[in-house]
Amino acid sequence: WGCGAFGATGTMLSRVTIAGLPILIGRGIEFSIQVQNRIEEERSVDRDPDACGETARRLGPPLLAATVAAVIAFTTMRISKVPMVQDFGVLLSIGIVALLVAGVVVPTAIIGVRERRSPSMHPATTSWVERTVDRLGSLPRWTVLPLVAIAVVIPVVGLALEGGSRIESDPINWADPESSSIRNARMLEDETGFATTLGVFVETSSAPSNGVFTDQMGAFVFDLVLRSLDENPELAEASSLASSVGWLAEVPGTTTLPPTGLDMLQAFRVAPPSLQQVLVGDDGNATQVLFQVGPSSREQRAVVRDRVEAAIADPGEGAVLPATSAATTGGLAVVGVGLLENITANRAELTVVALLLVAAFVMLVHRDVVRGLLTMVPVLLAVGTSAALVRLLGITLSPLTTVGGPLVVATCAEFSVLLVARYAEERRRGLDPAESTRVAAERTGRAFFTSALTTLGGFAVLVFSSLPLLRDFGIVVTINIGVALLSALVVVPPLVQEADRRGLLEMGERAAAPGRVRMGAGVAAGVALAVTGVLLVVSAVGDDETVAAAAPTADSVEAPATIPPPTTAAPTTTLAVGVTLPPGVPERPTGLVAGVFWDTLTASGVDPGVARCAADTLLATTSEPDLLALGIAEIPRPPEVDALLRDAATACGITEEQLAAAAG
Numbered sequence: 001w002g003c004g005a006f007g008a009t010g011t012m013l014s015r016v017t018i019a020g021l022p023i024l025i026g027r028g029i030e031f032s033i034q035v036q037n038r039i040e041e042e043r044s045v046d047r048d049p050d051a052c053g054e055t056a057r058r059l060g061p062p063l064l065a066a067t068v069a070a071v072i073a074f075t076t077m078r079i080s081k082v083p084m085v086q087d088f089g090v091l092l093s094i095g096i097v098a099l100l101v102a103g104v105v106v107p108t109a110i111i112g113v114r115e116r117r118s119p120s121m122h123p124a125t126t127s128w129v130e131r132t133v134d135r136l137g138s139l140p141r142w143t144v145l146p147l148v149a150i151a152v153v154i155p156v157v158g159l160a161l162e163g164g165s166r167i168e169s170d171p172i173n174w175a176d177p178e179s180s181s182i183r184n185a186r187m188l189e190d191e192t193g194f195a196t197t198l199g200v201f202v203e204t205s206s207a208p209s210n211g212v213f214t215d216q217m218g219a220f221v222f223d224l225v226l227r228s229l230d231e232n233p234e235l236a237e238a239s240s241l242a243s244s245v246g247w248l249a250e251v252p253g254t255t256t257l258p259p260t261g262l263d264m265l266q267a268f269r270v271a272p273p274s275l276q277q278v279l280v281g282d283d284g285n286a287t288q289v290l291f292q293v294g295p296s297s298r299e300q301r302a303v304v305r306d307r308v309e310a311a312i313a314d315p316g317e318g319a320v321l322p323a324t325s326a327a328t329t330g331g332l333a334v335v336g337v338g339l340l341e342n343i344t345a346n347r348a349e350l351t352v353v354a355l356l357l358v359a360a361f362v363m364l365v366h367r368d369v370v371r372g373l374l375t376m377v378p379v380l381l382a383v384g385t386s387a388a389l390v391r392l393l394g395i396t397l398s399p400l401t402t403v404g405g406p407l408v409v410a411t412c413a414e415f416s417v418l419l420v421a422r423y424a425e426e427r428r429r430g431l432d433p434a435e436s437t438r439v440a441a442e443r444t445g446r447a448f449f450t451s452a453l454t455t456l457g458g459f460a461v462l463v464f465s466s467l468p469l470l471r472d473f474g475i476v477v478t479i480n481i482g483v484a485l486l487s488a489l490v491v492v493p494p495l496v497q498e499a500d501r502r503g504l505l506e507m508g509e510r511a512a513a514p515g516r517v518r519m520g521a522g523v524a525a526g527v528a529l530a531v532t533g534v535l536l537v538v539s540a541v542g543d544d545e546t547v548a549a550a551a552p553t554a555d556s557v558e559a560p561a562t563i564p565p566p567t568t569a570a571p572t573t574t575l576a577v578g579v580t581l582p583p584g585v586p587e588r589p590t591g592l593v594a595g596v597f598w599d600t601l602t603a604s605g606v607d608p609g610v611a612r613c614a615a616d617t618l619l620a621t622t623s624e625p626d627l628l629a630l631g632i633a634e635i636p637r638p639p640e641v642d643a644l645l646r647d648a649a650t651a652c653g654i655t656e657e658q659l660a661a662a663a664g
Contacts, residue, residue, distance in 0.1 A: 031102075031103025035103060038058070039055045060104070066414040070096050076353045079541050136489045137494065140494070155387075165390060194295075196301075198308065206325065207560050209284045212286065221258075240279070243289070261558070264561070356533035363523075367519040372525070374499055377491060385487070386483045387404070419441070423507075437497045441493050456478050593627050593628070597615045
């Protein structure tokens, strides 16, 4: 039922939400055992002919209150900034309601049919479970005040300690490190020197098209790349149109200069179409910088991102953004850092809000401040103890394990509500505080004990999982449920008994006429706690992102570069028959077109000096802008351009066979 209702909400299952199924199974077992245990108790102890009806009347309201308290605690997960954790809270909230209905209806119907056919006649017996639960709740009276004091202090200590726990937000570390895919990913990191990417998306509205091909844009991107690489050793490499063109034109031993808009436009025109799509988009009004980030932690990557953003917002002596332009960081590194920030953003608030709203609900239901506080003391102890244990054991947190606080609140509050309710019931029957404590612990403890052990066993299996994500989650949930169970069974009996003896509770002979002042105080305290919790929720879900200062931009708008039209017709070179030009310097020329021409010739086996002669001859007859205007970057090239290339090559002694090899 719960999974069906969850699916009807349109929420998708994920690694986090699917991990809630064992929790729901444990809660379902508890509800069923509670109902079955109470029906058999009414039948065998009180000899009630309407055991099922009496169970519904006496156990129904506490079960409903405990379920609502758990739903409130689970619902607080909706304020998390991690979508998977939000969905996890939805699944648990819907699932526990469905389990309450099923846990009450199904056992009652089945046992009712059985009892009509074959009524239970065997007397009730006390097993080792009841005896164990009774011993757990037998702390002496002098321990009550220390327990209350610890309950006040330990949540603060626990949450403070948990704040220093290591958080693993890298999905690659959630998987089995020995799997082939993870080993391949690690090998790729080792071979390439980088693990992820950090991008800077730059867009401009300075022109209808080709707005990125300006001197201002070339200077800004080039300076940003140089500064970012210099300030961040975590960055292995960087690629962009401006930096690639600037480095291609770099002359050793000279000052590195940023490319001009015309340089970038010419380079873009000769680049393959696939590379053009990567470098420039939006009809020439958007470009990107792609940084390769080396193996590093999410915390280190957050620092790198902040430094890159600082370089954009405050370029210092570097070039500023062109007018009407904007630059934004993005990429896998930014996504990973955002996940880390979302996990840590309001993790403590999840627990605090759950505590406040559950305490408010209990006080409003019973209209009693003392009863509400007694119910929450073991919850506070469980929250603080489990958080401290997670930190002291060095358990790594993840999106799964960050839900520990609300889970402890829901589980322990449910146990406490049922224990206190059963104590109040026994007091109404005329039992003294000591006997009421014993009966409440024994007759409800079996269900708690059995369901908790079942859930613990299910999650303990996860401890042996090869997936770190599930292994850590199994450890954390095992600790949480174990601590919640012990806190309720150990703390509630002596606490409620001592409060009753001191006259702080409206139970037994004092339950007939509760005072209006007491009821008013309970309602007022509940409302105050609820308002405080709601205010924290509003604060947590509000848009608390700081608005970054606008990056400075150039004062004037620069027109995009354009390739000038050819000023000469295609020239011809005439040499005497059999005469060729001498080889040039056997080095690659710095020009874009000449460099590509030289690369092509040398790759086909032409001597570097002869190839340099051909490249220099080509530029001596026709400039690079004219060659681009004639269509040298087009595919296929115009015949007149091929004639220029052929003339320059043959003038330096390159054969037709070598030209054919270069063309192929």
